[in-house]
Amino acid sequence: MSGARLFGPAWLTEGVKEALLQALVALILAVPLIGLKTVQEPGGLGLQTRWPAVAIAVACVFVGRLLLVIARHVWPPRPKAAQSPVVAARIRRFVRLLGPAAIAFALLLPFLPFADRYVLDVSILVLTYVMLGWGLNIVVGLAGLLDLGYVAFYAVGAYSYALFAANFGLSFWACLPIAGALAATFGILLGFPVLRLRGDYLAIVTLGFGEMIRVILINWSSLTNGPRGISGIPRPDFFGVPFNPSPAPDASAFHTLFGIAYSPIQRVIFLYYLILVLALLTNLFTLRIRKLPVGRAWEALREDEIACRSLGINPTNTKLTAFAIGAMFAGFAGSFFATRQGFISPESFTFLESAIILAIVVLGGMGSQVGIVIAAIVLIGGPELVRELEEYRMLAFGGLMVLIMVWRPRGLLAFREPTIRLADFDRTARARSEPAATVP
Amino acid sequence: MLRVEGLHTFYGSIEALRGVDLEVSSGEIVALIGANGAGKSTLLMTICGQPHAARGQVRFGDDDITQWPTHEIIAAGIAQAPEGRRIFARMSVLENLLMGATSADPQHFESDLTRVFTLFPILKERRDQRGGTLSGGEQQMLAIARALMSRPRLLLLDEPSLGLAPMVVKQIFRVIQEINEQQRVTVFLVEQNAFHALRLAHRGYVLVNGRVTMTGTGRDLLANPDIRAAYLEGGH
Numbered sequence: 001m002s003g004a005r006l007f008g009p010a011w012l013t014e015g016v017k018e019a020l021l022q023a024l025v026a027l028i029l030a031v032p033l034i035g036l037k038t039v040q041e042p043g044g045l046g047l048q049t050r051w052p053a054v055a056i057a058v059a060c061v062f063v064g065r066l067l068l069v070i071a072r073h074v075w076p077p078r079p080k081a082a083q084s085p086v087v088a089a090r091i092r093r094f095v096r097l098l099g100p101a102a103i104a105f106a107l108l109l110p111f112l113p114f115a116d117r118y119v120l121d122v123s124i125l126v127l128t129y130v131m132l133g134w135g136l137n138i139v140v141g142l143a144g145l146l147d148l149g150y151v152a153f154y155a156v157g158a159y160s161y162a163l164f165a166a167n168f169g170l171s172f173w174a175c176l177p178i179a180g181a182l183a184a185t186f187g188i189l190l191g192f193p194v195l196r197l198r199g200d201y202l203a204i205v206t207l208g209f210g211e212m213i214r215v216i217l218i219n220w221s222s223l224t225n226g227p228r229g230i231s232g233i234p235r236p237d238f239f240g241v242p243f244n245p246s247p248a249p250d251a252s253a254f255h256t257l258f259g260i261a262y263s264p265i266q267r268v269i270f271l272y273y274l275i276l277v278l279a280l281l282t283n284l285f286t287l288r289i290r291k292l293p294v295g296r297a298w299e300a301l302r303e304d305e306i307a308c309r310s311l312g313i314n315p316t317n318t319k320l321t322a323f324a325i326g327a328m329f330a331g332f333a334g335s336f337f338a339t340r341q342g343f344i345s346p347e348s349f350t351f352l353e354s355a356i357i358l359a360i361v362v363l364g365g366m367g368s369q370v371g372i373v374i375a376a377i378v379l380i381g382g383p384e385l386v387r388e389l390e391e392y393r394m395l396a397f398g399g400l401m402v403l404i405m406v407w408r409p410r411g412l413l414a415f416r417e418p419t420i421r422l423a424d425f426d427r428t429a430r431a432r433s434e435p436a437a438t439v440p
Numbered sequence: 441m442l443r444v445e446g447l448h449t450f451y452g453s454i455e456a457l458r459g460v461d462l463e464v465s466s467g468e469i470v471a472l473i474g475a476n477g478a479g480k481s482t483l484l485m486t487i488c489g490q491p492h493a494a495r496g497q498v499r500f501g502d503d504d505i506t507q508w509p510t511h512e513i514i515a516a517g518i519a520q521a522p523e524g525r526r527i528f529a530r531m532s533v534l535e536n537l538l539m540g541a542t543s544a545d546p547q548h549f550e551s552d553l554t555r556v557f558t559l560f561p562i563l564k565e566r567r568d569q570r571g572g573t574l575s576g577g578e579q580q581m582l583a584i585a586r587a588l589m590s591r592p593r594l595l596l597l598d599e600p601s602l603g604l605a606p607m608v609v610k611q612i613f614r615v616i617q618e619i620n621e622q623q624r625v626t627v628f629l630v631e632q633n634a635f636h637a638l639r640l641a642h643r644g645y646v647l648v649n650g651r652v653t654m655t656g657t658g659r660d661l662l663a664n665p666d667i668r669a670a671y672l673e674g675g676h
Contacts, residue, residue: 300539307526
């Protein structure tokens with residue numbers, strides 16, 4: 001072995017080899033990506049080569065890797081002890097406090113000094129994705145059904161509101177349940193053919209379903225107005241009272257109702273609270289249903305379908321309810337999206353949206369409600385934060401995601417709280433036995 | 441209680457069961473022994489309706505359950521601890537037990553929980569622990585306890601000794617006997633560990649290539665030279 005040693009200790013030789021290998025990979029990638037540039041030339045496109053840039057990139061990778069190897073030698077990574085129960089308990093307590101704190105902050109946000117129009121708009125966007133994440137979490141996180149076409153239900157909700165409002169003049173509040181019900185129906189429609197599929201196969205079919213809905217929206221021009229989309233979707237009103245700067249003399253508007261001066265931000269604040277309430281409802285629903293038999297059956301189904309069958313759980317109903325309820329919340333969110341934008345087109349419902357929502361759920365830790373909020377803030381708010389980087393924005397964003405996956409490969413908050421503890425059971429037992437004791 | 445007549449089951453074109461007849465009477469422990477691939481697990485799965493039998497009949501009590509969907513068969517009073525235990529790894533022990541009670545009347549939940557905690561005291565200690573963190577023996581106990589939570593009249597056990605240390609196997613089999621004698625649950629047990637299974641069982645069947653080739657009391661089968669040669673020699 002010592003004969004192969006060119007210089008320095010063995011770990012350094014190994015490190016140089018490793019760095020060379022990485023540099024080679026970088027070279028292969030950099031030649032087409034960085035080395036070749038298409039330029040406009042008289043008579044068509046021409047190729048320009050940029051070999052110095054390639055050399056710099058490869059050198060950066062080599063040196064960076066080498067430094068990493070050296071760093072690893074100087075500060076060897078401590079062997080990762082299993083997370084001690086004390087630390088785990090502390091994290092749990094922190095998360096339990098984080099939830100109410102976040103809700104309080106969200107409730108107060110519009111009245112905080114820095115909350116201008118821009119902050120509110122970004123917050124509304126983030127909350128929309130929080131709601132979508134919570135909705136998809138029912139399907140992916142709880143029931144374990146990998147759904148790559150979730151945006152289809154979002155689209156169904158958005159188009160239901162737009163079409164019902166435009167054609168029948170129904171209000172947002174009347175359309176909301178319709179949109180939810182329609183989306184749930186589509187959820188069941190998707191559910192039936194995929195009942196026997198799991199994992200990759202399910203993912204492919206749901207992916208196709210998402211695209212189908214989008215293509216139908218593009219091509220069914222007589223109903224959906226095709227790729228031009230639907231514009232002039234009614235904006236939401238304050239339970240029947242419009243946000244109108246100059247209402248007719250005999251009609252009321254939001255600001256006259258409350259006797260305050262008109263400001264365009266009132267509508268934004270209302271939208272903010274609307275999506276906050278919708279999202280919190282989704283959360284509340286999920287937290288409750290996890291403790292009900294159907295919610296537990298979802299989680300059991302995620303763990304082991306065969307065991308579920310052998311325990312007498314009907315997997316058909318369990319899967320269909322998961323698809324339907326997950327889709328319903330996407331439908332609600334879709335209605336909200338339509339009323340906020342005032343304009344929708346199939347462009348808004350591409351696969352990328354599904355991927356982002358799924359990324360939020362996975363990054364949040366598959367099943368963790370708080371994790372999803374953090375992930376939505378990172379994924380949706382993150383690109384806003386690094387907006388100054390301009391064209392390097394997505395690069396920084398991608399790097400951030402890689403870092404998260406390196407540090408927390410199972411998602412930000414990957415633990416799950418049991419839905420029942422013996423203490424609960426003792427309490428119900430006592431509650432039940434006490435009134436019984438009074439009976440002679 | 442359970443009567444299987446001329447049962448044929450196919451996986452595609454492969455005939456896994458070629459006309460199985462057997463019977464389990466109320467209060468018995470019946471063992472089915474056989475080598476790998478003999479069709480033991482297939483028989484249990486067919487009784488539970490997945491897959492459904494191609495021909496033949498499964499009768500439970502007075503009902504012909506051959507073509508019933510699985511969840512109705514379970515609700516009728518058959519419970520199964522499936523092969524490989526298949527506990528819900530990320531759910532707590534208590535939640536696993538709760539899932540077992542899916543088809544039972546919720547008003548019995550508390551007394552049933554007390555019952556399985558008496559049978560398996562270790563599960564009470566571990567009740568808030570995740571199923572996946574239990575040892576193999578504890579997982580098998582949890583699988584059996586989970587099956588008991590549905591208040592079955594007939595308990596089907598698929599290789600409860602699989603992959604467990606001899607000491608733990610003894611312990612599990614002792615509990616199975618307790619379940620049968622004290623809780624009055626009929627047990628139909630599929631095993632490769634013929635020695636333990638036949639010592640425990642009142643009666644036994646031997647399954648070879650999808651057919652029952654021999655039957656008798658547990659003791660007779662244990663004494664049978666052919667069985668000793670095929671299933672016991674070199675084992676214990």
